[in-house]
Amino acid sequence: MWEYAPAPESRDIANLKPSYKMFVDGKFVEGTGEPLKTINPATEEVLAEVSTASQSDVDIAVKAARRAYDRVWSKMPGSERAKYIYRIARQIQERGRELAVLESLDNGKPIKESRDVDVPTAASHFFYHAGWADKLGYAGYGPDPKPLGVAGQVIPWNFPLLMAAWKIAPALACGNTVVLKPAETTPLTALVLADIIQQCDLPPGVVNIIPGAGDVGAALVGHADVDKVAFTGSTDVGKVIQGQLAGTSKKLTLELGGKAANIVFDDAPLDQAVEGIVNGIFFNQGHVCCAGSRLLVQESIADELVEKLHARVSTLRVGDPLDKNTDVGAINSREQLAKIKELTESAEAEGATRWTSSCPLPDKGFFFAPTVFSGVSQAMRIAREEIFGPVLSVLTFRTPEEAVAKANNTPYGLSAGVWTEKGSRILWMAQRMRAGVVWSNTFNRFDPTAPFGGYQESGFGREGGRTGLEAYLDV
């Protein structure tokens, strides 16, 4: 591997403040919950203290959102709502570097990803949905579809700003107001987004952002005056929320876990496929619900492909998230690192063959070297459970039918990948895979115009595109 001189992005760009407050009714206010300290997972240093919401703060935020909905937002013409949302998109672009650096500090993801994926895609989600605000009558839900009211939204730590954008943009475009809870370990960029929203002069209460842990999320989704709940996170918590909402009239959408199969046929361009496999599982340290964590490779090329894969993964640079050369950053938390270690140990115990990149790891922080397990069978935990880390399992197949059967042999159904030069086979496979997104000869592509979401226990409802509007309309 070539030696690279470090090329760190300056952390000053993040404008990191010693403390952050929650954003309620247009103002930054102290929450009455126990403040949390958010850390840089790459160094374990405390970045900032963040105030959190108590149960009563949740109530205050929901009331603010209700007032804003009743008095302002639901009465405003869509064309006016649109202009506010366009403003947010533009400000995200303008403050893109600040957001990217802050995201990498708080989350641990490589700066090249926060800079090139998270931030621009967040901006594009606002820009795309802004245009819908005054065109909802053309979306296929009748001539004048109505909003639902107050949306309670709970998002995960893997794409903190981007998930906030996925949630807030369609909600506002459809005429709802929002109370959003960012993840406990990654609250900072959502609060800078709150600053942007304040600078954009959105009417107070239209967007409220209340940091906190799971109890705040539970209080929010369970609040009697919330009309719509949107949750992205684990399948376990999604089931709890769905159960919690049983018997209510709240509309629910869930974007949950996955165990995607990435299927490589013997005619695939192997070097290209290797790049796709690497992107599929090592993008964002594998902290991706749609990560291609199960590689299904046709038996005749398995040895060759795995060899190429080892060689390529060996070149991945693991380390300082702010270094522009870094490919794989820090695992988001000590807890997540422990989960990844536990599951990989189970794979070894169950007889899978472990290969781990010999790349150097930093002395401090939460890091996990890219790892590939071969000789994995479908019964092993590593092949069934979401790993949410930079760990790939390799399984083999002989026929397309077997590939489909193995790919679908999971309660999940979020995404899948297929690599082959044969167009008819791509379409045949795409039709049979029970997954909400199928990437063929590519992986991990996202766009606000393209609906995203799961089958089965990966959740229901879509985000993005015309289809995604349904989640925020009373239809």
Next chain:
Amino acid sequence: MSDRITVAKTYKLYIGGKFPRSESGRSYPVTDAKGTFLANAAQGSRKDARDAVSAARKAFAGWSGTTAYNRGQVLYRVAEVLEGRREQFIAEVATSEGVPAKKAQSLVDTAIDRWVWYAGWTDKIAAVLGSSNPVAGPYFSFSTPEPTGVVAVLAPQQSSLLGLISVIAPVIASGNTCVVITSQDRPLPAITLSEVLATSDVPGGVVNIITGRTAEIAPWLASHGDVNALDLTGAPESIRADLERSAAGTVKRVLRNKPSEDFTVTPDMSRLRAFLETKTVWHPMGV
């Protein structure tokens, strides 16, 4: 001829294209709206429900894999056979629901027309709900609706035929298969509908019909790991929340339409949308 003894029918379940009795051996008396005995219907059990789910799962690949044109023709054929049994349905609806013949006639006509309406949707759903996505990059991206899978349908308790057809037709039009628990007290039109389905070209297992106590059977379907979605329309108020909680165990899609739904009103696409997934496919463009 007036003293001829009529041939009385045995009312059975409809599972996997066959007409079994309940494995439990149970039956329950069905009366008309005034309480006069009409027949004994099979009282379906947990095991019947499970058999029906197996049959529905087995039929799913075939039914969802047929072309939309073919599915449309099969469903239209059902309407043709329904029309042939129009008088029988009018008599059964009048007896079951206690409505005058004229009202029953109108309900049956609307039901047959409703079936035709949904039959015509099969090859339009993808065009209306799908999309080509103008993504910001060199990719072709398209989204297409696909059936959710096996749907458990709790049919309306009041509207014995129109309501029943209004909940079954949208589920199977898009390629789902289903297990239906009929109206508990008014099951006879549903059993006749199963005879229509059996003598049309609908493959066995696509629609499975169980008569019996809704509150007894529904919980097994709500918690069943191989059921993908649940239509609560005919669920008794007292168990709706419990059914939803059970459904959450496997993240089922739940349609919460109320028992008070007016089926005489022309529907929109919402019942079709409720049991569809959206699949987005990407492929790079290049030379």
